[in-house]
Amino acid sequence: MAIAEYIVRTKDLVKEYIMGDTVLRALDGVSLDIKRGEYISIMGPSGSGKTTLFNMIGGLDRPTAGSVFIDEVDIAQLDAYELAWLRCRRIGYIFQTFNLIPVMTALENVTLPMIFAGLTTDEAIEKGVELLKLVGLGDRLHHKPNELSGGQQQRVAIARALANDPGIVLADEPTGNLDLRTGKEIITLLKKLNQERGVTIISATHDLKMIDVSDRVVWIRDGKIERIEERAQLEISVGEIGGEEI
Amino acid sequence: MRRSSKNISAAEKEGKIGRISQLPLRVALKFTFQNMRIRFGREVLAAGGTFLGTAFLMATFMLNTVRHAIEKEIPPDIQARAIWIASVALVVCTIGITNSMLIAVSERFREIGTMKCLGALDSLIVRLFLLEALFLGISASLGGAILGFVSSFLVHWGRYGWGELIAHLPVGGILQNFLLVFIIGVALTVIATIWPAYRASRLPAAAALRIEV
Numbered sequence: 001m002a003i004a005e006y007i008v009r010t011k012d013l014v015k016e017y018i019m020g021d022t023v024l025r026a027l028d029g030v031s032l033d034i035k036r037g038e039y040i041s042i043m044g045p046s047g048s049g050k051t052t053l054f055n056m057i058g059g060l061d062r063p064t065a066g067s068v069f070i071d072e073v074d075i076a077q078l079d080a081y082e083l084a085w086l087r088c089r090r091i092g093y094i095f096q097t098f099n100l101i102p103v104m105t106a107l108e109n110v111t112l113p114m115i116f117a118g119l120t121t122d123e124a125i126e127k128g129v130e131l132l133k134l135v136g137l138g139d140r141l142h143h144k145p146n147e148l149s150g151g152q153q154q155r156v157a158i159a160r161a162l163a164n165d166p167g168i169v170l171a172d173e174p175t176g177n178l179d180l181r182t183g184k185e186i187i188t189l190l191k192k193l194n195q196e197r198g199v200t201i202i203s204a205t206h207d208l209k210m211i212d213v214s215d216r217v218v219w220i221r222d223g224k225i226e227r228i229e230e231r232a233q234l235e236i237s238v239g240e241i242g243g244e245e246i
Numbered sequence: 247m248r249r250s251s252k253n254i255s256a257a258e259k260e261g262k263i264g265r266i267s268q269l270p271l272r273v274a275l276k277f278t279f280q281n282m283r284i285r286f287g288r289e290v291l292a293a294g295g296t297f298l299g300t301a302f303l304m305a306t307f308m309l310n311t312v313r314h315a316i317e318k319e320i321p322p323d324i325q326a327r328a329i330w331i332a333s334v335a336l337v338v339c340t341i342g343i344t345n346s347m348l349i350a351v352s353e354r355f356r357e358i359g360t361m362k363c364l365g366a367l368d369s370l371i372v373r374l375f376l377l378e379a380l381f382l383g384i385s386a387s388l389g390g391a392i393l394g395f396v397s398s399f400l401v402h403w404g405r406y407g408w409g410e411l412i413a414h415l416p417v418g419g420i421l422q423n424f425l426l427v428f429i430i431g432v433a434l435t436v437i438a439t440i441w442p443a444y445r446a447s448r449l450p451a452a453a454a455l456r457i458e459v
Binding site: 097 | 269270273277280281283284356357359360361362363364365366367368450451452454455
């Protein structure tokens with residue numbers, strides 16, 4: 001089977017949360033096609049449904065209606081074991097709060113998903129060292145998360161996200177807990193990985209620095225896609241909102 | 247969870263979706279040990295219930311065994327009352343462990359969610375919590391049983407005098423008590439953790455994204 005052009009597709013995605021007597025519609029018919037190798041930013045104010053969409057794409061939550069296809073597989077059809085496999089092998093996650101396992105060293109954190117995937121310890125360590133060198137932490141292999149700075153922790157998290165060579169890296173506010181300069185470094189690193197390794201990056205963010213590197217920006221408002229801007233259009237709009245930047 | 251088995255087998259044939267493998271026991275053991283070392287204070291508090299409960303149970307059992315050996319006869323109502331009090335103590339300590347473990351689960355929600363994002367199965371989360379309970383139970387019950395033995399021995403020494411106590415000390419009976427108390431302590435700690443471990447395993451992977459504690 002030929003490699004599908006779209007790595008992620010959502011179709012008429014609806015997610016409702018029941019809050020007491022009222023039904024909150026967090027996503028209201030979102031259809032989005034993401035090409036392999038794209039760098040996409042999902043932007044929107046808080047409460048816009050950004051995180052909900054992120055959860056759906058990442059197979060972290062099930063939609064009320066509509067479907068999510070990852071590599072043309074409808075993830076609603078997967079059982080718990082297959083969903084775990086998908087999260088382990090196909091998707092890498094990066095979080096705002098880094099979420100490294102505190103009792104494990106940088107290297108152990110990076111090797112954990114490989115051990116879940118069934119690699120032997122030796123293979124996992126070899127690859128873990130390689131990945132940590134790739135993100136510039138070759139000299140911090142045996143440090144625990146609390147011995148690393150925020151930016152370094154996020155680099156470990158990026159190495160961990162790449163552990164099983166996923167096609168997709170999902171980043172939820174990856175720069176949200178970092179200062180301006182470190183945030184820029186992380187964005188540059190993500191872009192580099194996107195270009196060199198061809199990994200699709202989907203980032204939920206409201207960091208305007210992300211716009212510079214994104215191929216497309218999806219603006220979400222009230223659970224709907226307000227507009228999708230392509231790279232060419234973005235150059236102009238960044239100029240327009242330049243005044244807002246930081 | 248399985249909604250349509252037909253589509254899954256189709257997907258499997260194309261080699262797209264596989265199944266996750268389990269974490270090797272060696273890795274799980276190391277993780278649990280590190281986890282307990284780093285949260286040592288909290289673990290001691292959680293184990294305190296088992297420790298004191300088993301100490302009390304050991305002292306109670308030994309009281310019966312030793313008096314039986316020396317005085318040949320003890321009133322059945324005293325024996326029954328002692329066992330009744332010890333049982334109540336054990337129930338209380340079980341509830342205490344469940345409570346401590348539930349707190350541990352809510353403290354580690356993000357860690358659990360992250361593990362799930364990385365591919366951990368529900369069963370692994372349960373296994374990690376039960377392993378932790380097993381280690382807690384073993385160390386606390388062993389310590390508790392020793393404390394119970396020592397304190398009970400001292401009490402009986404005071405009551406009968408050294409010569410009398412040593413001459414009649416029912417070693418076999420005390421060893422039996424010790425083993426029984428140890429097994430009860432470990433079993434109760436593990437049983438008390440089943441519900442919190444299940445709760446932990448049911449946490450959604452999306453918990454990894456939550457920021458508030």
